[in-house]
Amino acid sequence: MQTKIVTLEQGLEEAVRLIKSGEVVAFPTETVYGLGANAFDPNAVRKIFEAKGRPMDNPLIAHIADISWIDRLAVDISDNARAVIEAFMPGPITVILKRSKEVPDEVTAGLDTVGIRFPKHSVAREFIKACGVPLSAPSANTSTKISPTSAQHVFDDMQGRIPLILQGGECEVGIESTIVDMTVDVPTILRPGAITADMLVQVLGKVKNFDGKIIVAKAPGMKYKHYAPSCEMVVATSEEIASYEYGRQFGIGNNPVIIAKNDFLQGLDDPDFFHFIRLGSSDEDAMRNIYRAMHEAQEKYNYIICQDFGEEGIGASIMNRVNKASGGKRI
Ligand code: TXA
Numbered sequence: 089m090q091t092k093i094v095t096l097e098q099g100l101e102e103a104v105r106l107i108k109s110g111e112v113v114a115f116p117t118e119t120v121y122g123l124g125a126n127a128f129d130p131n132a133v134r135k136i137f138e139a140k141g142r143p144m145d146n147p148l149i150a151h152i153a154d155i156s157w158i159d160r161l162a163v164d165i166s167d168n169a170r171a172v173i174e175a176f177m178p179g180p181i182t183v184i185l186k187r188s189k190e191v192p193d194e195v196t197a198g199l200d201t202v203g204i205r206f207p208k209h210s211v212a213r214e215f216i217k218a219c220g221v222p223l224s225a226p227s228a229n230t231s232t233k234i235s236p237t238s239a240q241h242v243f244d245d246m247q248g249r250i251p252l253i254l255q256g257g258e259c260e261v262g263i264e265s266t267i268v269d270m271t272v273d274v275p276t277i278l279r280p281g282a283i284t285a286d287m288l289v290q291v292l293g294k295v296k297n298f299d300g301k302i303i304v305a306k307a308p309g310m311k312y313k314h315y316a317p318s319c320e321m322v323v324a325t326s327e328e329i330a331s332y333e334y335g336r337q338f339g340i341g342n343n344p345v346i347i348a349k350n351d352f353l354q355g356l357d358d359p360d361f362f363h364f365i366r367l368g369s370s371d372e373d374a375m376r377n378i379y380r381a382m383h384e385a386q387e388k389y390n391y392i393i394c395q396d397f398g399e400e401g402i403g404a405s406i407m408n409r410v411n412k413a414s415g416g417k418r419i
């Protein structure tokens with residue numbers, strides 16, 4: 089068998105055709121290169137083990153191109169697991185979840201759990217998406233060899249054993265993904281990686297590290313509030329609510345301020361009555377100014393009312409920080 093290295097532009101169609109006909113294809117991810125096959129096709133998955141010379145009792149990770157794909161692979165997904173998925177995917181993390189019946193034994197080595205990873209690398213994402221099915225993929229090296237971080241590494245090791253390698257440059261992260269088992273009482277890191285125990289603790293409150301040590305959040309509340317201003321902060325879901333809450337806080341002797349974009353400020357009943365900090369007109373403006381506004385607000389005022397930026401795009405990224413700052417308090 090001849091092994092080709094091709095770019096996504098040259099080779100996407102052929103790569104997808106190979107996957108659909110039950111063959112294996114090597115592809116880049118931000119951690120290391122993987123050797124993929126259709127995760128729902130047991131015969132294709134067996135070819136991975138053959139090409140690598142990997143023992144069949146070592147389970148494979150299923151790689152997805154959208155978070156919604158998880159529901160076909162896993163069941164009984166806890167809120168904690170969802171929080172980890174939300175916080176770190178796409179990215180260099182694999183979560184272990186309870187498998188669904190659709191996942192073949194060849195993928196999980198007969199375990200009742202499955203490892204799921206949503207890579208960030210654009211070539212991986214485009215390729216998996218075009219395949220339309222999750223790809224089971226171990227690192228694209230023969231068993232016991234070093235994991236490959238370039239297409240050339242894959243070629244040197246697996247030449248003649250696989251038909252195609254998608255080119256995706258050098259891997260940015262360079263070591264395999266963090267694996268965290270979300271099926272046990274205390275989420276447990278089975279393999280450390282770029283997503284660290286400290287990062288997981290911020291989302292989960294408590295994790296068991298790969299060395300068996302339990303790590304807990306340093307202070308209660310850290311789980312949600314780690315970008316918190318020194319005074320109380322709430323998120324107002326509308327202009328009316330912001331106006332009302334401002335008046336109420338003012339009435340009980342507090343010194344409130346409203347943080348919002350221009351259009352929201354214009355929607356307040358009587359703009360002259362309020363103290364406010366402008367974030368600008370676009371979401372990009374708001375993103376750039378949000379921390380500065382929080383700094384200013386905590387210095388001059390003692391109660392912050394922040395606008396809701398919604399759940400889409402940059403608005404959602406801003407809300408991620410705002411929710412942490414407000415401890416998720418919405419009015
Ligand atoms: O960064 C990565 O994770 C790379 C890229 C290609 O995504 N993949 C990778 O796969 O490192 P692999 O097969 O070389 O390592 C996967 C590890 C193995 O140690 C395997 O035992 C473990 O994940 N694993 C897979 N499924 C598991 C499961 N259900 N429970 C526990 N461990 C699992």
Ligand code: MG
Pocket residue numbers: 226227235
């Ligand atoms: Mg490996």
